Amino acid sequence: xxxxxxxxAATRLSPEEFADRARAIEREVGRVIVGQHALVRxxxxxxxxxxxxxxxxVPGLGKTLLVRTMAEVLDCAFNRIQFTPDLMPADIxxxxxxxxxxxxxxxxxxxxxxxxNLVLAxxxxxxxxxxxxALLEAMQEQQVSVARQRYxxxxxxxxxxxxxxxxxxxxxPLPEAQLDRFLFKLWVPFPAEEDLIAIMDRTTxxxxxxxxxxxxxxxxxxxxRLARSVPIAPHVTAYAVSxxxxxxxxxxxxxxxxxxxxxxxxxxxGAQALVLAGKISALMAGRFNVAIDDVREVALPALRxxxxxxxxxxxxxITPDAIIRSVLDAVxxxxxx
Amino acid sequence: MTLDPTLSQxxxxxxxxxxxxxxxxxxxxGTFSLAAVMGLELALxxxxxxxxxxxxxxxxxxxxxxxALALLVDAVRVRPTLGxxxxxxxxxxxxRDRVSSALEIALRSPDLVEAPLAAEDAPTxxxxxxxxxxxxxxxxxxxxxxxLSTLRAADRRAFxxxxxxxxxxxxxxxxxxxxxxxxxxxxxxxxxxxxxxxRAAAERQAEKLEKAAERLAEGRTAPDPRLDLSAELKxxxxxxxxxxxxxxxxxxxxxxxxxxxxxxxxxxxxQRAAALSSLARSVSRLSSGxxxxxxxxxxxxxxxxxRLGEKIDGMTKAEREALAADLAGLESTARQAGAEAQAALxxxxxxxxxxxxxxxKDALGRxxxxxxxxxxxxxxxRDLARTANDLQDARRQLADAGKPANQGQGQGQGQGQGQGQGQGQGQGQGQGQGQGQGQGQGQGQGQGQGQGQGQGQGQGQGxLGGGGSNxxxxxxxxxxxxxxxxxxxxxxxxxxxxxxxxxxxxxxxxPGDPSYVAGTGGxxxxxxxxxxxxxxxxxxxVPYTGVFQDFYDFAITSLERSTVPLGVKDYVRDYFxxxxx
Numbered sequence: 001x002x003x004x005x006x007x008x009a010a011t012r013l014s015p016e017e018f019a020d021r022a023r024a025i026e027r028e029v030g031r032v033i034v035g036q037h038a039l040v041r042x043x044x045x046x047x048x049x050x051x052x053x054x055x056x057x058v059p060g061l062g063k064t065l066l067v068r069t070m071a072e073v074l075d076c077a078f079n080r081i082q083f084t085p086d087l088m089p090a091d092i093x094x095x096x097x098x099x100x101x102x103x104x105x106x107x108x109x110x111x112x113x114x115x116x117n118l119v120l121a122x123x124x125x126x127x128x129x130x131x132x133x134a135l136l137e138a139m140q141e142q143q144v145s146v147a148r149q150r151y152x153x154x155x156x157x158x159x160x161x162x163x164x165x166x167x168x169x170x171x172x173p174l175p176e177a178q179l180d181r182f183l184f185k186l187w188v189p190f191p192a193e194e195d196l197i198a199i200m201d202r203t204t205x206x207x208x209x210x211x212x213x214x215x216x217x218x219x220x221x222x223x224x225r226l227a228r229s230v231p232i233a234p235h236v237t238a239y240a241v242s243x244x245x246x247x248x249x250x251x252x253x254x255x256x257x258x259x260x261x262x263x264x265x266x267x268x269x270g271a272q273a274l275v276l277a278g279k280i281s282a283l284m285a286g287r288f289n290v291a292i293d294d295v296r297e298v299a300l301p302a303l304r305x306x307x308x309x310x311x312x313x314x315x316x317x318i319t320p321d322a323i324i325r326s327v328l329d330a331v332x333x334x335x336x337x
Numbered sequence: 338m339t340l341d342p343t344l345s346q347x348x349x350x351x352x353x354x355x356x357x358x359x360x361x362x363x364x365x366x367g368t369f370s371l372a373a374v375m376g377l378e379l380a381l382x383x384x385x386x387x388x389x390x391x392x393x394x395x396x397x398x399x400x401x402x403x404x405a406l407a408l409l410v411d412a413v414r415v416r417p418t419l420g421x422x423x424x425x426x427x428x429x430x431x432x433r434d435r436v437s438s439a440l441e442i443a444l445r446s447p448d449l450v451e452a453p454l455a456a457e458d459a460p461t462x463x464x465x466x467x468x469x470x471x472x473x474x475x476x477x478x479x480x481x482x483x484x485l486s487t488l489r490a491a492d493r494r495a496f497x498x499x500x501x502x503x504x505x506x507x508x509x510x511x512x513x514x515x516x517x518x519x520x521x522x523x524x525x526x527x528x529x530x531x532x533x534x535x536r537a538a539a540e541r542q543a544e545k546l547e548k549a550a551e552r553l554a555e556g557r558t559a560p561d562p563r564l565d566l567s568a569e570l571k572x573x574x575x576x577x578x579x580x581x582x583x584x585x586x587x588x589x590x591x592x593x594x595x596x597x598x599x600x601x602x603x604x605x606x607x608q609r610a611a612a613l614s615s616l617a618r619s620v621s622r623l624s625s626g627x628x629x630x631x632x633x634x635x636x637x638x639x640x641x642x643x644r645l646g647e648k649i650d651g652m653t654k655a656e657r658e659a660l661a662a663d664l665a666g667l668e669s670t671a672r673q674a675g676a677e678a679q680a681a682l683x684x685x686x687x688x689x690x691x692x693x694x695x696x697x698k699d700a701l702g703r704x705x706x707x708x709x710x711x712x713x714x715x716x717x718x719r720d721l722a723r724t725a726n727d728l729q730d731a732r733r734q735l736a737d738a739g740k741p742a743n744q745g746q747g748q749g750q751g752q753g754q755g756q757g758q759g760q761g762q763g764q765g766q767g768q769g770q771g772q773g774q775g776q777g778q779g780q781g782q783g784q785g786q787g788q789g790q791g792q793g794q795g796q797g798q799g800x801l802g803g804g805g806s807n808x809x810x811x812x813x814x815x816x817x818x819x820x821x822x823x824x825x826x827x828x829x830x831x832x833x834x835x836x837x838x839x840x841x842x843x844x845x846x847x848p849g850d851p852s853y854v855a856g857t858g859g860x861x862x863x864x865x866x867x868x869x870x871x872x873x874x875x876x877x878x879v880p881y882t883g884v885f886q887d888f889y890d891f892a893i894t895s896l897e898r899s900t901v902p903l904g905v906k907d908y909v910r911d912y913f914x915x916x917x918x
Contacts, residue, residue, distance in 0.1 A: 012468075015479065229472040231480065233438035234445060235424070288479040289442075291433035336417070336425035337365065 013222045015230075015288055021223060022048070022284045024214040025073055032069045032209045033062055034202060035195030041284070042186050042301050043070060043160070049276045050224045051183025052139050052159040054124075054174075054305060061188045063162040067120040074220055075213035076117030076156065083127035085170065089134035093144040094151075109146060114138050115153060117217055121161035125171040132178055135159060139181045156220045176264075176308060183273050184298075185305035187321075230279040232290040235334055240274040240295045246327045247307050255330035257323050261313030266306035273302035292333045300324050343481040344443050347436065348419055350488040355422040357496035362415040364498040367408055372504040374404035375511035382518035389528040420444075429495050432487050439484035442477055449477050531739060532582060538738030539581035542731040543574035549727045550574070553720060562601075563720055569594060570724070584739045588732055595728040595900075598721050604897040605673075606718035607910070608890060612673035613711045616682075619667050620645070620704070623660065635712040639705035646698035654692065661689035671704075678707040722897070729900045882918040889913045 013021075022044060029040050039055075043066060046053040055063045064080070071078030081092060094112030098105050113119065114135075124132060138144050142153045161182070163174075179185070191199060202209055215223075246253045248265030258265070278294035285294070304320040313323075340348075377400045385393040417425065423437040443449065550570035553563040573594065577587055603609065614633025621630030624641035645660075652660065664686040671679040681704035688696035881888075892913060896906045 012472075015476070225469075226472065229469060229476060231438070231442045231446070231473060231476050233434060233441040235437065235441060236434060287433065287435070288476050288483055289433075289435055289438035291435075291438075293433060333428070334424065335428050336421045337362070 013219075013226050015226065015283055016286070018223050018226050018283045019286045021215050021219060025070075028073045028211050028214045029066070029069050031211055032202075033066050034198040035191050036062065036066070036188070039066065039186055039188055042184055042298075043067075045277050045280045045284070045298065046160075046184050046186075047074070047156065047158050047220065048223050048227055048280045049183055049273075050156065050158075051273070051276075052161070052181060054179070054182040054185045055160060055162045055188055056165055056185060057162070057188025058166055058190070059164055061190065063188055064120060064122060067118065067160045067162075069211060070160075071118040072211050073213065074118070074215050074217065076217050076220070077115075078118045078120070079113035079116035080120040080122060081113045082122045083124050083131070085126060085128060087127045087131050089131050090146075092131065092134045093138065093146055096147050107147075109149065109151065111151065112144075114144060115151070117154065117156050117158065119157075119159045121159055123164060124161040125163040125173055127172065129172050129175065132172065132174060135161075136178060136181065139178075156217050156224065179305045180267050180269050182305060183277065184301035186301050187304075227276070227280045227283055230283060230288065230290060232275060232279060236278070236290050236292055236295060237275060239292050239331070239334065240271050240278065242331050243274060243295065243299055243327060244268075244271040244303070246331045247303060247323070253331055255326040257318065257326040258307075258330075261309055261316070261318045262307055262323060263310040263313075264308040266303050270303050270306045274298060277302055296328055296333070299328055303327075341443075341449070341481065343478070343485055344439070347439055347481060347485050347488060350485065351419050351422050351426070351436070351440075353493070354426050354491075354495060355417050355419060357498075358417045358422050358425050359412075359415070361496045361498045362417065363408070363412045365501055366411045366415060368501045368504045368508065370404045370408045370411070372508040372511065374401055375508050375515060377404075379511050379515045379518060382515060385525055386518070386523055387525075389525040389532065391529060391532065426488075426491060426495060430491050432491070435480070435487045436484045439477075439481045442480065446473075446477060449474055534738040535584060535735070536581040538734050539577045539587065542734055543577040545727060545731060546570045546574040546577070549724055553724065563717070566598070566721070566724060584735060588735060591728050591732045591735070595725050595732070598725040598728070599898075599900075602721050602725065602897060603714070603718050604894050606715055606722070606897060607893045608673055609675060609711065610715040610719075612670050613675075613678075613708060613715060616667060616670045616674045616678060617708055619670065620708075623663050624648075635705075635708040638708050642701045642705040642708075646701045649689070649694045649697050649701075657689045657692065657694075657697075661686045664689065675707060675711050678704060678711060681707050723903060726900075726903050730902065881916065885913075885916060885918060889917075 025044055026037075026040055029044075030037070033040055043053055043055075047070070055066070057063055068078065068080075081087070090112065092112045092114050094110050094115065096107040097110045099108045121135065124135075134144075138153060138157075139159050142155070142157050144151050144153065159182075163171075242253065244266045245251045246255065246265075247258060247262065247270070248254060249259045249262045251258075251265070254262075254265075274295050275290070277298035278290045281294040281297055282288070282290045300321055303324050307320045307323050309318060309320065309323070312318075378397060381390070381393060381396055381400065384390060390396070420437065420440055423440045424434075426432060427434050427437045547570070550567040553570070554567035557563050557567075573590060576590065580587070613635060617633040617635050617638030618628070618630050620638050621641040622628055624645040630637045630641065649657065649660075664682055668679060668682055668686070671682040681700050685697050685700035685704060688694075688700055892909055896909055901909075
């Protein structure tokens with residue numbers, strides 16, 4: 001379909017190589033992105049899990065830069081879509097256009113910006129729901145349908161969407177169904193002062209930081225495949241499920257905060273995200289097994305957008321992170337004395 | 338099945354940790370058990386101070402045993418599996434689930450348990466399911482190696498046994514509280530001791546009642562009432578054994594039976610017995626002309642009467658008249674022996690007077706029969722009286738056993754002084770003689786605040802100090818120099834609750850005891866007479882031979898009507914026997 005079609009990995013990747021490459025990607029991204037180590041790592045986890053991330057943060061924190069840098073480091077096709085209220089679905093997925101060729105006119109599909117390995121959906125909440133929903137099929141099925149024709153998106157395919165939590169007027173909050181399709185919702189924190197100083201040094205000088213390709217799309221696919229092969233112990237899987245179950249207010253292990261302020265808990269995709277991200281986290285740490293701590297580490301980004309607060313929760317300003325933390329406290333790791 | 342060597346080594350490496358984990362669990366649960374045992378012991382000790390627990394000592398001994406048994410069972414129950422050990426080791430040493438994952442995945446993937454696993458670098462067809470399976474197997478192998486190396490590097494001193502702080506602190510506190518709870522005197526101990534005494538007393542009294550029942554039934558045939566009484570006594574004995582703790586009910590049953598018996602007892606039985614003996618002795622003397630029947634045996638008297646009847650035919654008229662007169666002289670004695678004997682004796686006397694030898698023989702025969710029946714009745718009454726006394730004794734013993742151990746001490750007090758001659762008795766009777774000084778003798782029994790009785794004799798001169806006392810039986814006296822009587826009424830005897838139980842007759846004084854038992858002062862005032870009074874001759878000076886019989890009758894009647902032990906009765910009878918003219 002596209003010129004950047006990725007072939008399956010030519011060689012088998014070992015777990016050690018996985019960790020090395022992941023560290024290399026992090027290191028290379030870190031040459032441009034100052035600080036934000038957790039954000040970089042979590043973004044990488046999303047990409048290695050073949051998922052999508054929703055980045056939320058105030059303007060100017062480097063969200064777009066992060067995604068662009070990722071694309072450069074991974075040597076993937078990158079497209080950026082600036083979502084606006086007048087953006088139409090066809091502007092994303094593409095459309096059939098009438099082409100005059102020798103012998104007559106014919107419709108030809110003109111792919112939209114979605115056809116890339118890495119798609120940055122900037123300020124996704126500024127587009128109408130109709131346009132937002134155009135991403136649904138692409139994100140979940142990794143294909144788009146135009147005029148009864150299906151067009152496969154080449155792997156790897158990532159959607160990294162951003163949204164601004166401050167300027168909410170004229171925005172269209174993402175529906176729960178679409179939110180659920182993001183593996184992680186990442187909160188982009190404001191940099192620490194020392195990081196800001198480094199940012200100033202890097203961005204106001206004559207030199208511009210550049211990155212090198214340290215991995216290809218094929219490498220990424222191989223890493224994704226390897227990550228899914230990591231065996232996980234039943235008690236770790238059970239713990240991930242327990243965490244997810246505890247986000248439901250009617251669950252017996254649900255903490256008070258969940259019972260009081262949560263309308264709906266996380267979907268099964270949440271548990272999938274915990275397990276898959278846990279596997280990648282373990283591999284990136286150089287381990288061959290998933291620990292319960294790996295699951296707990298990814299609980300916040302994997303579940304914070306899947307917990308739907310009720311009116312009281314929103315009115316009283318109970319953050320999803322506070323709810324997830326209470327869940328983590330309520331479901332401690334299984335302990336054998 | 339041959340295990341994968343790495344997996345086998347992991348299992349072997351976990352075993353020492355499992356033993357240490359097991360020990361830690363046993364120590365942990367032992368601390369809880371100890372705290373529970375201490376708590377239960379303390380609760381038991383406190384409960385035993387509030388209510389008397391007869392099973393308290395058994396429970397106190399059983400609690401530690403049960404605690405040890407529970408710990409033993411728990412020790413078997415808490416023996417950790419290798420999987421638990423792996424989880425615990427991961428948690429304790431921060432191994433990030435390496436060991437537990439290796440074991441659990443081995444359980445989950447049985448095809449990867451057996452040796453040998455596929456070679457790590459074996460070529461696989463890429464892009465196929467086989468490749469994924471090979472990758473999975475490679476991860477499993479890597480996990481096991483990682484787990485084994487982690488296990489070897491693990492601290493061998495893991496799972497150090499440690500006391501649980503909270504239960505250990507609770508145990509210490511409970512132990513500290515338990516010491517005074519066990520060492521300080523327990524007020525319920527007296528209650529328990531009293532119950533034990535009560536049970537022992539009930540057993541003893543049951544045995545006594547059974548013996549009495551056997552004694553009553555021995556050689557008896559229906560319709561002898563003693564057989565019924567024997568059955569009743571056995572029933573009482575059985576109830577005493579079955580419900581020794583029901584003291585009030587047992588006392589009530591004993592009292593009820595005793596009252597029923599006393600109602601049946603002829604109060605003049607001893608008088609009648611004496612009269613029968615005397616009559617038997619006299620008729621034997623009439624028959625044989627000598628004191629051939631000094632014991633007053635009715636059988637012997639019956640035989641003698643039969644011989645006397647045979648002699649009648651050979652008697653002269655004068656001899657018959659003399660015999661009739663002798664028989665008539667015995668009529669007063671026969672009246673006391675019973676109406677039947679009296680009628681037979683009168684008939685014999687009258688028949689002899691009429692010269693009716695046959696009628697006299699017949700009457701003498703009936704006299705003999707009356708003597709025999711009277712003797713049997715006397716014996717029956719005595720058996721009933723003895724049984725009633727046994728019941729009374731049983732009641733007293735049971736009541737004593739049910740009393741607190743630190744009670745029952747009393748002080749008998751009484752004081753009396755008399756002038757002249759006189760004798761005080763319980764009812765305040767006394768006689769005196771004027772004209773100067775004399776010796777007085779008084780008897781009194783008193784009881785103070787507790788219980789007890791005293792008896793004493795006193796001699797003195799001067800006017801009677803009748804100020805009053807708390808003596809049970811009031812004293813009295815007379816004086817020649819003007820009677821100094823009490824100016825205020827004697828204080829009414831009061832023994833409080835002690836009247837609910839029987840008096841302790843075992844504490845009665847005996848001759849040789851102190852002449853008086855000090856008593857508390859009464860409420861009345863003493864007014865002494867003084868001066869030389871002329872006095873008035875009193876009718877009280879009567880030869881005792883003239884009033885002996887009345888006193889004797891009164892005493893015997895009182896003995897029979899009162900609940901007096903046999904020993905005391907014998908004592909009273911001996912006293913009167915010694916005075917018998």
